[in-house]
Amino acid sequence: MFSGIVEEVGEVIETNDSADGRRLKIRAPQTLKDAVMGESISVSGCCLTVVQFEADWFAVDAVIETLRRTKIGALERGSRVNLEKALKVSDRLGGHIVTGHIDTVGKVLSVEQEGFSYLVTFATEPRWAPYFVEKGSVCVDGVSLTVADCGPMPEKNSKDEFWFKVALIPHTWDVTTLGQLKAGSAVNIETDIIARYVARLTNHNLAADLV
Numbered sequence: 001m002f003s004g005i006v007e008e009v010g011e012v013i014e015t016n017d018s019a020d021g022r023r024l025k026i027r028a029p030q031t032l033k034d035a036v037m038g039e040s041i042s043v044s045g046c047c048l049t050v051v052q053f054e055a056d057w058f059a060v061d062a063v064i065e066t067l068r069r070t071k072i073g074a075l076e077r078g079s080r081v082n083l084e085k086a087l088k089v090s091d092r093l094g095g096h097i098v099t100g101h102i103d104t105v106g107k108v109l110s111v112e113q114e115g116f117s118y119l120v121t122f123a124t125e126p127r128w129a130p131y132f133v134e135k136g137s138v139c140v141d142g143v144s145l146t147v148a149d150c151g152p153m154p155e156k157n158s159k160d161e162f163w164f165k166v167a168l169i170p171h172t173w174d175v176t177t178l179g180q181l182k183a184g185s186a187v188n189i190e191t192d193i194i195a196r197y198v199a200r201l202t203n204h205n206l207a208a209d210l211v
Contacts (some may be wrong), residue, residue, distance in 0.1 A: 023060070045143075129151070
């Protein structure tokens with residue numbers, strides 16, 4: 001479990017692909033100060049398990065399902081990634097409840113500066129629309145964000161993209177990888193887990209009907 005508050009921006013220093021998945025080696029000296037084998041670390045929003053580590057780097061394995069659902073397979077040597085260690089029970093929940101299980105890969109439609117903030121518009125498949133509400137929560141590349149605005153619910157069987165917007169403060173822009181976003185950028189998206197359960201309980205076919 002995570003909160004979506006990034007602790008460090010790490011750097012991918014090695015990738016190894018095989019028929020079974022992908023191993024990533026990531027430089028992250030701050031994150032590894034109290035590292036233990038087998039712990040969970042959010043890598044740009046993906047909950048991954050530490051399988052090897054040294055003083056300033058750690059390695060994780062991404063299975064085929066993870067590569068299918070996320071942008072982990074597109075990371076290259078030199079790519080920067082948002083990192084967060086798993087929460088302790090006693091930790092403050094500074095963001096929102098984040099599982100580290102990515103729902104889909106979205107894309108950036110636009111980035112606009114508005115005062116000292118940055119208004120970023122994202123697009124995703126219409127099937128995810130039921131889990132978005134204005135002032136609700138969303139996790140983008142491992143960062144807990146508030147939905148500033150979102151599109152209307154698409155018509156049944158619509159193939160149109162669904163959009164939502166977030167407003168990034170300068171701190172978030174500067175200390176996470178979100179400051180690198182531009183139109184066309186791919187992002188990992190995790191919808192609000194509470195919204196998913198509510199939608200399931202009230203109408204379990206809601207998302208399926210939009211596919």
